[in-house]
Amino acid sequence: MIDGKRIAVVLPAYNAEKTLQKTVSEIPRNVVDDIILTDDCSQDNTSTLARTLGLYVVEHDRNKGYGGNQKTCYKTALSRGADIVIMLHPDYQYSPRLIYAMCTMLTSGHYDAVIASRILGKGALAGGMPLYKYIANRCLTLAQNILLNAKLSEYHTGYRGWTRKVLEALPLDACSNDFVFDNQMMAMTINSGFRIGEISCPTRYFPEASSINLQRSIVYGLGCLKTSTQYRLHQWKILSFPIFKK
Numbered sequence: 001m002i003d004g005k006r007i008a009v010v011l012p013a014y015n016a017e018k019t020l021q022k023t024v025s026e027i028p029r030n031v032v033d034d035i036i037l038t039d040d041c042s043q044d045n046t047s048t049l050a051r052t053l054g055l056y057v058v059e060h061d062r063n064k065g066y067g068g069n070q071k072t073c074y075k076t077a078l079s080r081g082a083d084i085v086i087m088l089h090p091d092y093q094y095s096p097r098l099i100y101a102m103c104t105m106l107t108s109g110h111y112d113a114v115i116a117s118r119i120l121g122k123g124a125l126a127g128g129m130p131l132y133k134y135i136a137n138r139c140l141t142l143a144q145n146i147l148l149n150a151k152l153s154e155y156h157t158g159y160r161g162w163t164r165k166v167l168e169a170l171p172l173d174a175c176s177n178d179f180v181f182d183n184q185m186m187a188m189t190i191n192s193g194f195r196i197g198e199i200s201c202p203t204r205y206f207p208e209a210s211s212i213n214l215q216r217s218i219v220y221g222l223g224c225l226k227t228s229t230q231y232r233l234h235q236w237k238i239l240s241f242p243i244f245k246k
């Protein structure tokens with residue numbers, strides 16, 4: 001709890017066995033009330049390990065995709081009474097020690113959502129982000145900031161925090177079940193006028209923390225541009241899209 005708000009951390013997991021324990025060990029248990037792992041039909045022992053670590057586990061009976069997995073994360077966290085939900089990839093790419101800082105940005109009342117950015121500061125390349133991902137991240141961010149009329153340092157982090165108000169307001173079921181879910185959710189948050197804060201976050205790249213290949217990265221990048229273009233067309237009242245229905 002922080003300021004009387006119930007804090008949940010959700011871990012959308014897929015084959016996270018090798019990195020789960022390290023990730024969970026750095027979650028500040030003194031403030032986090034609920035740790036939920038949703039297992040998207042992993043082929044390793046992610047669920048078994050998660051139960052051993054004392055997490056609340058939801059298992060999909062078939063692979064629903066990254067976005068489908070996050071839908072389960074947020075529904076579960078809300079149904080278990082969360083006021084603040086921090087989404088963290090369980091691949092130990094991000095520092096769980098920043099959960100407290102992210103939560104206090106949300107409980108302060110200044111922000112409705114917060115992202116932990118790898119781009120704020122100079123740590124991304126030092127942390128091992130491949131140059132092609134860094135350049136793609138910067139170019140997509142520039143394009144999205146222009147199309148969304150926003151000023152974020154990145155849109156692609158796997159470490160985000162939300163208030164209950166945001167999660168209840170956004171029509172998440174209208175979003176993709178694939179990786180572009182994250183990007184659609186950011187665009188929807190902006191469309192609904194919610195205030196987004198950012199903190200800087202160190203990143204680590206190592207084989208288990210990064211499984212997305214070039215082809216999937218390209219599909220994701222094009223999906224991001226499509227999302228922002230849809231937002232612009234929606235704002236100009238030229239076309240309407242279900243993800244931007246308030």
Ligand SMILES: Nc1nc2c(ncn2[C@@H]2O[C@H](COP(=O)(O)OP(=O)(O)OP(=O)(O)O)[C@@H](O)[C@H]2O)c(=O)[nH]1
Nearest residue numbers: 013014040065066069089090091156209210211212
């Ligand atoms: N549900 C589901 N999740 C997946 C799948 N593939 C990867 N993930 C999860 O999606 C998250 C992001 O994938 P990563 O491979 O870490 O992506 P990345 O290469 O680190 O991407 P960047 O952090 O942007 O550089 C991880 O938590 C994975 O466990 C999948 O097929 N289904």
Ligand SMILES: [Mg+2]
Nearest residue numbers: 091093209210
């Ligand atoms: Mg990763």
